[in-house]
Amino acid sequence: METLSSRATRRIEVQLRPLEANDISNVVALWYRAWHHTFPDLHHPDPLSTWERRFRDDLACRGTVWVVEGCRGIVGFIVVMIQEHYLDQIFVDPAHQQQGIGAFLLAKAKALCPQSLTLHTLQRNTQASEFYERHGFTAGWRGINKINGLPNVEYRWQS
Secondary structure (H helix, E strand, O other): OEEEEOOOOOEEEEEEEEOOHHHHHHHHHHHHHHHHHHOOOOOOOOOHHHHHHHHHHHHHHHOEEEEEEEOOEEEEEEEEEHHHOEEEEEEEOHHHOOOOHHHHHHHHHHHHOOOEEEEEEEOOOHHHHHHHHHOOOEEEEEEEOOOOOOEEEEEEEEO
16 A cells, blocks of 8 residues: 655555456546546547447557556556557546646556656646656657547657
8 A cells, every 4th residue: 555645735545556357347437537527628429338348448458557546446547558668548536636646657657668658648638748747758749639639749758
C-alpha cells in the first residue's frame, strides 16, 4: 500500500497492481466517466459497450494495464504499449483527481519505459497538457485524433 497526499493534504491509501480480468468493467466505466467529465461539451460517437469491447479486445491485449485501487475500488489506470514506449491511456476517476494518483501512474509508466515515453492528448485538454509538462514531457507534433477527429498534440519524455 502507498499513501498519497493531495495538494490539499488529503491522504488516500492506494495499491498499484496489474489489471485482473474481473477489473475490466470497472476500469471501462471509470474511463468512460472520466472522459465525459473532462469533455462535458463533446459527444463521443461510441456507446459504453464499444468502449468495453475496444478495451477488452484491443488495449488490454496489446498493452500492459496497471490499476490504482483505493479502499472503495479502482480510482485510476494506465495502458502502456511497452515495445512502442507509448502511454496509450492514463485516467483518474474525477472524484479522486488532484490526489497524486495521476503522478503515481505516470511514474509507473516511466518505470516500464525508462528511456522514453510518448503519448497523445487532445489539444483542448489544457489540464492534461500542464500535468505532462510538469512531469518533464515536451509538446511536439500536432495532428488529428483518429477516433474522434479532434486536434491532438503529441508529448514526449526522455530520461
